[in-house]
Amino acid sequence: MLEYIIIIIGMMAFGDPVFITATYFALFGYLDLKLIILFSFIASNTMGMFWYYLGKKSIGGFFHSFSFIGNYEKSHPRVMEKFFKHQLKIVFLSRFLYGSGTTIMILSGIYKVPFKKYVLTNLSSSLIVIICVPIIVLLAKTSTNVFFDNMKIIEWTVALFVLIIFLSIRFEVGSIINRKLFPIKKTEQGDPSSNRDVE
Numbered sequence: 001m002l003e004y005i006i007i008i009i010g011m012m013a014f015g016d017p018v019f020i021t022a023t024y025f026a027l028f029g030y031l032d033l034k035l036i037i038l039f040s041f042i043a044s045n046t047m048g049m050f051w052y053y054l055g056k057k058s059i060g061g062f063f064h065s066f067s068f069i070g071n072y073e074k075s076h077p078r079v080m081e082k083f084f085k086h087q088l089k090i091v092f093l094s095r096f097l098y099g100s101g102t103t104i105m106i107l108s109g110i111y112k113v114p115f116k117k118y119v120l121t122n123l124s125s126s127l128i129v130i131i132c133v134p135i136i137v138l139l140a141k142t143s144t145n146v147f148f149d150n151m152k153i154i155e156w157t158v159a160l161f162v163l164i165i166f167l168s169i170r171f172e173v174g175s176i177i178n179r180k181l182f183p184i185k186k187t188e189q190g191d192p193s194s195n196r197d198v199e
Contacts, residue, residue: 012046019040019130019133020133044122051105053109055105055108095126096129
């Protein structure tokens with residue numbers, strides 16, 4: 001179970017890249033795909049709640065202590081209005097944009113996105129990811145196998161072609177050497193020894 005513990009820690013720290021790598025190894029038979037999917041689902045939603053509470057309880061006051069943030073909120077009311085209007089859509093889409101997920105989760109806590117809706121949105125987006133990733137990885141694996149199978153066919157075809165060229169050159173060189181060593185004597189026309197006088 002040590003490898004699964006490492007994978008869980010990796011998923012919590014780095015997210016989907018670790019899940020994709022683990023899924024690839026699972027499809028090759030080195031890991032249990034069901035456990036990988038289960039651990040990914042648990043790790044993703046656990047970290048989602050952790051970052052939300054971190055933003056709400058710990059970072060919220062520190063975040064708003066910066067005057068430029070308050071000034072930005074006051075000077076860009078439309079941006080803030082759009083964020084609050086589409087906050088659940090932003091949370092959902094951030095799951096598929098690597099690098100923005102953690103930031104959006106923390107901001108969701110800071111701006112107090114309704115927790116139940118936030119959790120349901122995270123659950124739905126993580127379900128889509130754990131369904132789509134194995135399918136994409138399986139297609140990639142199949143494509144890779146087909147590619148390498150085709151590469152083997154190409155290698156054998158090229159090898160056969162080279163063999164044919166090599167044999168052709170060998171026979172041609174052999175015929176040239178034979179002609180040089182054993183030249184064919186041609187009968188000279190007009191040779192008196194070859195003609196008989198007809199009486």
